[in-house]
Amino acid sequence: MHTLNYTLIVVGIGSALLGIISGALGTYAVLRRQSLLGDAISHAALPGIALAFLLTGSKTPLILVFGAAMAGWVGTLLILSIVKLTRIKYDSALGLVLSTFFGFGLVLHTLIQRNGNANQAGLDTFLFGQAASLLERDVLTIGILGGIALLIMSLFWKELKLLVFDEGFATSIGLPVRALDILLTSLLTVAIVLGLQAVGAVLMSAMLVAPAVAARQWTDRLGHMVLIAALFGAIAGVSGTVLSSSASRLPTGPTIVLCATLFVGFSFALAPNRGLVWHWVRHRRDKEHLKLAASRSVKEIWKRKELTRLQSTPTDKYISKK
Amino acid sequence: MTNEINEIKAIEVTDLTVAYQEKPVLWDIDLDVPPGVLLAIVGPNGAGKTTLIKAILGLVRPAAGRVLIYDKPYPLQRRIVGYVPQRGSVDWDFPTNVLDVVMMGRYGSLGWFRRPGKAERELAMNALEKVGMQAYADRQISQLSGGQQQRVFLARALVQDATVYLMDEPFQGVDATTERAIVALLQELRAKGKTVVVVHHALQTVTDYFDWVMLLNIRRIASGPVEEMFTPDNLRQTYGGRVAFMKN
Amino acid sequence: MSQLIAIVVAVACALPGVFLVLRRMTLMSDAISHAILPGIVLAFFLTESLSSPLLILAAAGTGVLTVVLVELLQRTKLVKEDAAMGLTFPALFSIGVILISRFAGNVHLDMDAVLLGELAYAHLNRLEMFGIDLGPVSLYVMGTILVLNLVFILLFYKELKLATFDASLAASLGFAPALIHYGLMTLVSITTVGAFDAVGSILVVALIAGPPATAYLITDSLARMLILSAILGSLNAVSGYWLAHLFDVSIAGAIATTTLLMFGITFLVVPRRGVIAIARRRHRQKLEFAQTMLVIHLLNHEGLPEAEQESQVSHLQEHLRWEPPFAAQIVRYALENRCVSQKNGQLALTERGRGIAREALVH
Numbered sequence: 001m002h003t004l005n006y007t008l009i010v011v012g013i014g015s016a017l018l019g020i021i022s023g024a025l026g027t028y029a030v031l032r033r034q035s036l037l038g039d040a041i042s043h044a045a046l047p048g049i050a051l052a053f054l055l056t057g058s059k060t061p062l063i064l065v066f067g068a069a070m071a072g073w074v075g076t077l078l079i080l081s082i083v084k085l086t087r088i089k090y091d092s093a094l095g096l097v098l099s100t101f102f103g104f105g106l107v108l109h110t111l112i113q114r115n116g117n118a119n120q121a122g123l124d125t126f127l128f129g130q131a132a133s134l135l136e137r138d139v140l141t142i143g144i145l146g147g148i149a150l151l152i153m154s155l156f157w158k159e160l161k162l163l164v165f166d167e168g169f170a171t172s173i174g175l176p177v178r179a180l181d182i183l184l185t186s187l188l189t190v191a192i193v194l195g196l197q198a199v200g201a202v203l204m205s206a207m208l209v210a211p212a213v214a215a216r217q218w219t220d221r222l223g224h225m226v227l228i229a230a231l232f233g234a235i236a237g238v239s240g241t242v243l244s245s246s247a248s249r250l251p252t253g254p255t256i257v258l259c260a261t262l263f264v265g266f267s268f269a270l271a272p273n274r275g276l277v278w279h280w281v282r283h284r285r286d287k288e289h290l291k292l293a294a295s296r297s298v299k300e301i302w303k304r305k306e307l308t309r310l311q312s313t314p315t316d317k318y319i320s321k322k
Numbered sequence: 323m324t325n326e327i328n329e330i331k332a333i334e335v336t337d338l339t340v341a342y343q344e345k346p347v348l349w350d351i352d353l354d355v356p357p358g359v360l361l362a363i364v365g366p367n368g369a370g371k372t373t374l375i376k377a378i379l380g381l382v383r384p385a386a387g388r389v390l391i392y393d394k395p396y397p398l399q400r401r402i403v404g405y406v407p408q409r410g411s412v413d414w415d416f417p418t419n420v421l422d423v424v425m426m427g428r429y430g431s432l433g434w435f436r437r438p439g440k441a442e443r444e445l446a447m448n449a450l451e452k453v454g455m456q457a458y459a460d461r462q463i464s465q466l467s468g469g470q471q472q473r474v475f476l477a478r479a480l481v482q483d484a485t486v487y488l489m490d491e492p493f494q495g496v497d498a499t500t501e502r503a504i505v506a507l508l509q510e511l512r513a514k515g516k517t518v519v520v521v522h523h524a525l526q527t528v529t530d531y532f533d534w535v536m537l538l539n540i541r542r543i544a545s546g547p548v549e550e551m552f553t554p555d556n557l558r559q560t561y562g563g564r565v566a567f568m569k570n
Numbered sequence: 571m572s573q574l575i576a577i578v579v580a581v582a583c584a585l586p587g588v589f590l591v592l593r594r595m596t597l598m599s600d601a602i603s604h605a606i607l608p609g610i611v612l613a614f615f616l617t618e619s620l621s622s623p624l625l626i627l628a629a630a631g632t633g634v635l636t637v638v639l640v641e642l643l644q645r646t647k648l649v650k651e652d653a654a655m656g657l658t659f660p661a662l663f664s665i666g667v668i669l670i671s672r673f674a675g676n677v678h679l680d681m682d683a684v685l686l687g688e689l690a691y692a693h694l695n696r697l698e699m700f701g702i703d704l705g706p707v708s709l710y711v712m713g714t715i716l717v718l719n720l721v722f723i724l725l726f727y728k729e730l731k732l733a734t735f736d737a738s739l740a741a742s743l744g745f746a747p748a749l750i751h752y753g754l755m756t757l758v759s760i761t762t763v764g765a766f767d768a769v770g771s772i773l774v775v776a777l778i779a780g781p782p783a784t785a786y787l788i789t790d791s792l793a794r795m796l797i798l799s800a801i802l803g804s805l806n807a808v809s810g811y812w813l814a815h816l817f818d819v820s821i822a823g824a825i826a827t828t829t830l831l832m833f834g835i836t837f838l839v840v841p842r843r844g845v846i847a848i849a850r851r852r853h854r855q856k857l858e859f860a861q862t863m864l865v866i867h868l869l870n871h872e873g874l875p876e877a878e879q880e881s882q883v884s885h886l887q888e889h890l891r892w893e894p895p896f897a898a899q900i901v902r903y904a905l906e907n908r909c910v911s912q913k914n915g916q917l918a919l920t921e922r923g924r925g926i927a928r929e930a931l932v933h
Binding site: 030033034035036038039043082085086087088089090091092093094095096098099100101102103104105106107109110111114128202203205206208209210212213216217249250251253254255257258261264268274276 | 590591594595596597599600604646648649650651652653655656657660661663664665667668671672772773774775776778779780782783786787814817818819820822823824825826827829830833837843845848
């Protein structure tokens with residue numbers, strides 16, 4: 001029988017923290033329609049990690065995280081300048097950077113392997129994450145960096161909200177939108193690079209997108225959406241980790257992602273107002289109303305029509321014709 | 323030649339030229355707007371109307387020329403300028419409610435890090451009342467009709483408590499009731515001595531709604547009081563003779 | 571032999587890639603290449619072979635299913651397109667990974683092969699018939715897929731072209747853009763499955779997006795873009811292959827790297843659309859543009875009472891907001907081009923200058 005041992009607690013806290021960070025910051029990615037930017041940044045991180053290791057020879061999380069973040073950043077910058085300078089569209093630029101950066105990372109990785117000071121496990125961890133291997137110092141890194149990211153997010157709360165909702169208006173009242181844009185992308189990069197350790201590069205985008213999309217169905221307020229997404233992310237992180245550690249050969253990353261996807265399915269179906277079940281019920285009710293209306297006397301309907309026509313007559317001269 | 327008789331101008335645009343990439347969109351524009359007028363910018367599609375507003379607001383960088391608001395460059399006068407962007411420029415499925423959007427109008431004067439509080443709430447509610455939307459304060463913005471969305475944007479500009487207002491097509495796709503409400507509001511603003519510049523599409527309402535007009539098609543064709551400048555001749559120049567226009 | 575396989579894979583990917591790039595659907599190939607994993611795994615359990623036709627069909631079916639799923643999700647209006655994609659393929663991919671690791675002991679299908687491919691071993695699996703070695707299986711598989719792609723594109727060239735550039739016109743002409751759309755998606759799915767044996771599911775995207783994006787910088791014609799993409803794809807494959815040999819690194823990774831390099835170099839130096847060309851053109855245009863501004867400014871005030879003041883060189887600095895050196899440069903440029911003439915600090919338009927100003931105002 002499993003008892004709640006120390007390792008599992010550390011791992012649990014770690015994946016909960018990661019879920020919170022990626023859930024909260026993923027909200028902005030989803031609202032800005034940049035869901036797949038996370039995919040690009042996470043794949044582009046590989047050469048950064050490999051280079052950081054090649055240059056320093058160190059496996060300290062902080063150094064690798066830094067390398068990953070830098071590479072993620074360069075990738076994002078390249079995507080933006082391709083879109084800005086050429087007629088190549090966002091999707092192609094993103095796909096190109098994502099796959100070729102990853103390929104370059106793979107080349108660097110085989111170089112490292114050939115020199116014999118790394119093992120294959122390193123790449124597997126990068127690809128699929130390994131929440132079970134999180135150590136106390138990793139959790140500390142995640143807690144501090146993620147905490148800073150979330151603190152910055154809440155400090156610039158109203159500015160970031162306005163940036164995402166209405167960039168033009170934000171500029172007109174003097175907000176430095178370019179700088180805020182860079183700030184937000186940097187926060188997203190931090191969330192992604194930290195999350196790589198738990199779910200890996202291939203599935204990181206799901207950790208940003210799924211909790212946020214699920215949360216969107218339950219609320220119409222940004223603040224609540226961020227909180228709910230963080231909560232969903234945390235629950236998905238913990239339950240995925242616990243599940244995968246209790247069954248043999250159940251990889252963590254995919255399990256976490258499937259847990260998060262379950263939240264989405266559940267929310268799509270059942271969330272009040274937006275949920276599909278709710279929609280269906282309302283549709284039924286509307287149909288009933290329609291039947292009711294049809295059975296009303298024709299005369300009454302005519303009377304109403306007359307009334308609305310009379311009301312609208314004086315406005316006719318204001319109606320502009322193009 | 324001197325023009326030292328220094329009349330105060332609400333907006334003064336001098337030799338303004340704007341180009342996107344390589345294509346010029348505004349050529350050598352001069353425009354003086356005295357305080358307290360209701361000005362319509364009219365011109366065909368692609369005439370640069372929106373660009374002119376954006377250039378005044380510093381949202382696009384001009385290739386040449388300058389803009390002054392009450393004799394000072396825009397960055398110094400942000401607090402006295404209110405902006406109503408095109409309704410279609412934002413995602414109305416954004417998770418927020420009406421009151422919250424209106425309070426965004428206070429962000430400029432709030433400054434960094436401070437959150438809107440009770441005072442901002444009250445201002446926002448007042449503005450919503452003025453546009454007849456106070457009952458919708460808690461409504462999610464995706465549930466609004468086009469006209470209601472436009473009123474929310476107007477309310478947001480109202481809480482900016484500006485002296486000069488720039489509005490990009492506030493009548494676009496709104497119902498007749500909203501159009502009347504907006505016109506009444508604009509005229510109330512003018513009565514208070516505010517200057518309002520509106521990008522406008524419907525030529526037949528220009529004389530009814532506005533007292534000043536600017537005819538624009540890449541370059542300025544004419545600008546001044548409606549009765550002097552809104553002539554068939556100027557219109558023909560602006561629209562290239564394609565418009566059969568009857569002055570009523 | 572691996573080299574030949576690499577070329578065939580690269581060309582087979584680049585051809586449908588052209589249409590994905592033009593139709594802004596590149597990321598669909600990323601989604602498909604990940605989402606087909608469960609289909610591959612399930613079919614692999616049945617056939618125990620990575621190159622059986624059944625497996626390719628099953629996986630291609632999963633690919634098309636992914637496309638449909640993304641479109642259905644979008645249609646609920648609960649999510650936008652990007653998020654719909656970002657939800658669908660990781661979920662399907664996760665199912666595939668879990669299937670593989672649950673049954674990894676029983677089958678010879680490991681994750682690295684799926685994600686990264688290994689071109690170096692692609693030729694080890696040989697096709698034998700009547701005891702005669704006919705060459706690597708993957709060459710036959712990819713060769714068939716390449717032919718399939720070629721036939722589809724040649725047969726439906728006109729339809730593809732129209733559906734890509736004007737879907738509504740295509741529909742009104744009765745070309746059924748939906749049919750073309752799903753046909754293309756099926757092709758992309760089949761190609762991805764076939765290619766991923768060699769290069770893995772992530773690098774497939776490099777082969778699909780890289781050469782067409784590079785070719786798009788070079789040419790305007792669809793036919794030329796197709797041919798150029800095929801050539802660039804082969805070039806990338808061959809040079810990547812040799813690079814991998816030279817440094818003893820992953821072949822697929824090296825091909826992706828050469829794809830990036832090829833794009834990067836084109837991005838910088840290609841005439842007209844390259845970064846360098848753009849910078850040079852901007853500089854020249856800045857001068858020309860400023861000159862036109864100058865002549866228009868002079869024309870606008872010509873013959874008016876304020877003309878005397880407005881045509882002062884010193885006035886330009888103030889009103890056009892030009893720095894004095896820039897104003898001097900433009901005046902020099904305009905004088906050289908004989909657009910203006912100068913008399914004691916006053917600028918006057920020449921006939922030529924007036925013509926330029928009028929022409930600029932007309933368009």
